[in-house]
Amino acid sequence: MDIQFTEEQELLRSSVQRLLRDQYDFEARRKIAASEEGFSRKHWDAFAELGLLAAPFSEGAGGLGGGPLSTMIVMHEFGRHLVVEPFVETVVLAGGLIEHVGTPEQQQSFIPEIIDGSKIWTLAWTERASRFDLANVTTRARREGSDYVLTGAKTMVIAAPWADCLIVSARTSGGNTDRGGVSLFVVDRRAAGIDLQGFKTIDGRRAAEVSLRDVRGQLLGAEGEGVAALEACRDRAIGALCAEAVGAIGELNSATLEYSKTRKQFGTTIGSFQVLQHRMVDMFIAHQEALSLMQHLSLSLSGGDAGLSRLASGAKSKIGYAGKFVADQAVQLHGGMGMTDELNVGHYFKRLSSINIQFGDPAFHVLRYAQLVTAA
Amino acid sequence: MELKLSPEDAAFRDEVRTFIAENYPPEMRVPNPETDLTKEQSLLWHRILHKKGWIAPLWPKEYGGPGWSVTQRFIFEQETSRAGTLPPLAFSVTMVGPVIYTFGNEAQKKKFLPRILSGEDWWCQGYSEPGSGSDLATVRTKAVRDGDHYVVNGHKTWTTLAQHADWIFCLVRTDTNAKPQSGISFLLIDMKSPGVTVRPIITIDGSHEVNDVFLENVRVPVENLVGEENKGWTYAKFLLGNERTSMAGIGRSTRYINKLKQIVRAEIPADDPAHLEFLRDIARIELDVLALEATELRVVAQMARGIDPGPAASLFKIRGTEIFQDITELTHRAIGNYGLAIREHPVSANRFMPGPDYGHTASEKYLNARKLSIYGGSNEIQRNIIAKAVLGL
Numbered sequence: 001m002d003i004q005f006t007e008e009q010e011l012l013r014s015s016v017q018r019l020l021r022d023q024y025d026f027e028a029r030r031k032i033a034a035s036e037e038g039f040s041r042k043h044w045d046a047f048a049e050l051g052l053l054a055a056p057f058s059e060g061a062g063g064l065g066g067g068p069l070s071t072m073i074v075m076h077e078f079g080r081h082l083v084v085e086p087f088v089e090t091v092v093l094a095g096g097l098i099e100h101v102g103t104p105e106q107q108q109s110f111i112p113e114i115i116d117g118s119k120i121w122t123l124a125w126t127e128r129a130s131r132f133d134l135a136n137v138t139t140r141a142r143r144e145g146s147d148y149v150l151t152g153a154k155t156m157v158i159a160a161p162w163a164d165c166l167i168v169s170a171r172t173s174g175g176n177t178d179r180g181g182v183s184l185f186v187v188d189r190r191a192a193g194i195d196l197q198g199f200k201t202i203d204g205r206r207a208a209e210v211s212l213r214d215v216r217g218q219l220l221g222a223e224g225e226g227v228a229a230l231e232a233c234r235d236r237a238i239g240a241l242c243a244e245a246v247g248a249i250g251e252l253n254s255a256t257l258e259y260s261k262t263r264k265q266f267g268t269t270i271g272s273f274q275v276l277q278h279r280m281v282d283m284f285i286a287h288q289e290a291l292s293l294m295q296h297l298s299l300s301l302s303g304g305d306a307g308l309s310r311l312a313s314g315a316k317s318k319i320g321y322a323g324k325f326v327a328d329q330a331v332q333l334h335g336g337m338g339m340t341d342e343l344n345v346g347h348y349f350k351r352l353s354s355i356n357i358q359f360g361d362p363a364f365h366v367l368r369y370a371q372l373v374t375a376a
Numbered sequence: 377m378e379l380k381l382s383p384e385d386a387a388f389r390d391e392v393r394t395f396i397a398e399n400y401p402p403e404m405r406v407p408n409p410e411t412d413l414t415k416e417q418s419l420l421w422h423r424i425l426h427k428k429g430w431i432a433p434l435w436p437k438e439y440g441g442p443g444w445s446v447t448q449r450f451i452f453e454q455e456t457s458r459a460g461t462l463p464p465l466a467f468s469v470t471m472v473g474p475v476i477y478t479f480g481n482e483a484q485k486k487k488f489l490p491r492i493l494s495g496e497d498w499w500c501q502g503y504s505e506p507g508s509g510s511d512l513a514t515v516r517t518k519a520v521r522d523g524d525h526y527v528v529n530g531h532k533t534w535t536t537l538a539q540h541a542d543w544i545f546c547l548v549r550t551d552t553n554a555k556p557q558s559g560i561s562f563l564l565i566d567m568k569s570p571g572v573t574v575r576p577i578i579t580i581d582g583s584h585e586v587n588d589v590f591l592e593n594v595r596v597p598v599e600n601l602v603g604e605e606n607k608g609w610t611y612a613k614f615l616l617g618n619e620r621t622s623m624a625g626i627g628r629s630t631r632y633i634n635k636l637k638q639i640v641r642a643e644i645p646a647d648d649p650a651h652l653e654f655l656r657d658i659a660r661i662e663l664d665v666l667a668l669e670a671t672e673l674r675v676v677a678q679m680a681r682g683i684d685p686g687p688a689a690s691l692f693k694i695r696g697t698e699i700f701q702d703i704t705e706l707t708h709r710a711i712g713n714y715g716l717a718i719r720e721h722p723v724s725a726n727r728f729m730p731g732p733d734y735g736h737t738a739s740e741k742y743l744n745a746r747k748l749s750i751y752g753g754s755n756e757i758q759r760n761i762i763a764k765a766v767l768g769l
Binding site for chain 1: 717730747750751759
């Protein structure tokens with residue numbers, strides 16, 4: 001099993017690579033992350049122009065029909081360049097939900113504005129007590145005429161300060177942790193009753209605490225069926241995050257290998273020390289395994305395979321541990337330099353740490369993997 | 377775990393405990409004392425200990441030490457660390473002080489020791505250079521004799537809290553023809569000297585602890601040379617021995633484990649399968665701490681009988697730092713989604729931070745703790761030391 005890219009996929013990959021190589025080196029990325037807004041509209045527009053924001057959507061929805069494999073290709077390159085723009089949030093999370101559970105009207109109304117880069121979206125599912133449980137929802141929605149009205153609080157919503165629209169999970173019935181009774185709503189981020197408190201994340205992005213008081217929302221998908229929709233959404237997100245992680249792991253390994261060949265201590269390059277050679281071999285193996293699982297998962301996502309969700313959790317866990325191992329060792333082998341804000345290594349470390357939190361940490365997912373196997 | 381204490385030592389322990397409880401400055405109890413205190417604030421406890429005569433447990437009585445036994449010193453270390461007090465600046469009291477009273481001349485002792493004890497002088501360490509990390513003997517900073525001065529040129533790095541420092545003790549090369557270890561001297565340099573520039577290095581946790589220190593044609597009076605010219609390596613090794621003794625960090629680890637337990641209790645419901653996993657992970661770390669503490673107590677008992685602990689310090693450094701990294705990592709995991717947030721520096725700006733108070737420093741501690749296995753001689757180097765000095769490989 002090794003993915004042979006089609007001509008179109010190869011074209012997508014080389015065009016993303018070219019764009020990022022020309023416009024998204026580490027210094028450019030640092031400036032973007034440190035800017036007032038914290039991301040670059042200019043680059044977002046360039047992504048749109050290149051068709052990246054259209055790539056995964058079906059042709060029927062106005063996309064290029066590239067599916068999860070195109071997401072994998074884009075995110076792998078984004079991982080290599082530590083791209084901060086909200087591709088996962090807008091295209092994979094929100095776009096995916098709209099495409100999969102939205103009405104034809106909603107798809108026609110929302111997806112074109114995602115594809116052309118004019119609207120940024122994000123998903124607000126986490127709450128104070130939810131941890132990684134998609135069904136743990138206390139935000140409430142009640143029907144009012146043809147609309148719904150939402151009240152509650154969402155926490156740690158990545159990209160919310162940048163977003164034009166949010167998809168918010170809220171409870172339309174049932175108790176706080178019931179699987180049934182959770183619904184999804186499209187909410188205008190500037191709607192009356194929404195309050196955002198923004199802050200920076202460890203990986204140089206922006207997030208916000210979002211409070212909602214009687215905020216109007218439009219139902220997305222079937223009422224009460226939100227958890228199933230979110231689970232499928234999480235599987236797709238895991239596919240994207242794993243590809244991003246593998247991109248970052250590959251960069252860390254190259255940087256560490258290069259450093260070990262040039263850094264001299266005790267009269268020789270540190271790469272000549274056997275203990276470090278073995279360490280780097282283990283980092284190489286971790287990368288190979290992660291890369292393989294990334295491809296395996298992306299193919300399963302494309303095929304909609306049975307057991308997909310279990311595989312997603314397995315990959316999130318295994319690639320998560322691989323990322324942690326490689327990031328730890330990359331910092332360690334770079335010595336003090338690895339600790340600095342100046343060098344990119346620490347930034348890959350932080351991005352991999354963040355990926356390991358988003359949608360559940362490796363320990364959460366290995367447990368979920370075990371439980372789903374048992375259930376099968 | 378406790379040492380079996382004699383009645384006198386038990387009384388001493390109670391005295392220390394009470395003194396801390398009654399005198400530790402409340403304004404030093406901030407979320408992260410290592411990054412959140414001003415220079416003045418971080419010196420408050422130093423001054424209190426100085427007044428009490430307890431600032432320099434290691435020092436002989438004639439230079440201002442309290443004259444404690446090995447056991448008493450250990451008790452003091454244990455109590456202050458358990459109570460979460462910010463240790464007095466190690467570079468001054470633990471590092472350069474002993475070098476000066478052991479190898480310095482009378483004039484140097486008279487000039488520097490009292491000001492170290494009182495906290496009047498803040499010292500930083502000029503050891504590492506961009507090309508000399510774990511391999512210190514390759515220092516390239518040069519000191520060339522010019523009349524009754526040395527002219528110093530070079531670049532020191534990873535200099536902790538140099539932004540506050542009045543003095544820097546430096547390893548400098550005074551003989552470029554000798555073998556690396558033989559051409560090094562130990563020089564004391566006034567940070568206010570013309571030609572000294574400090575440049576901040578911001579680390580991945582966003583804090584400013586370390587710096588580059590550039591030395592350009594800095595004129596240093598010859599009287600600031602410690603001991604003999606070209607014998608600096610001996611003094612440096614003596615100092616590094618002191619640096620590595622207190623790295624087991626049992627008190628600190630124990631405090632952070634207790635905090636971690638609180639977080640797990642508050643964040644993860646008992647019926648969540650993750651709860652049991654956390655309990656198991658915490659128990660494993662507690663056993664690591666227990667084993668290291670038992671080892672430390674064994675070594676302390678041996679030292680009290682006059683047995684040289686040898687490279688035991690390397691063992692403490694390796695395990696102490698690994699354990700603390702494990703704790704910070706587990707704490708970062710325990711706060712779940714809030715691990716994505718991090719406080720911005722300077723923290724005095726009071727920017728918004730989401731989530732419960734007890735989680736606010738988890739990310740920065742997790743990131744900052746990566747340095748522990750790198751600094752003070754990387755853990756790889758410590759393993760080499762044990763391989764060579766203990767196992768004879």
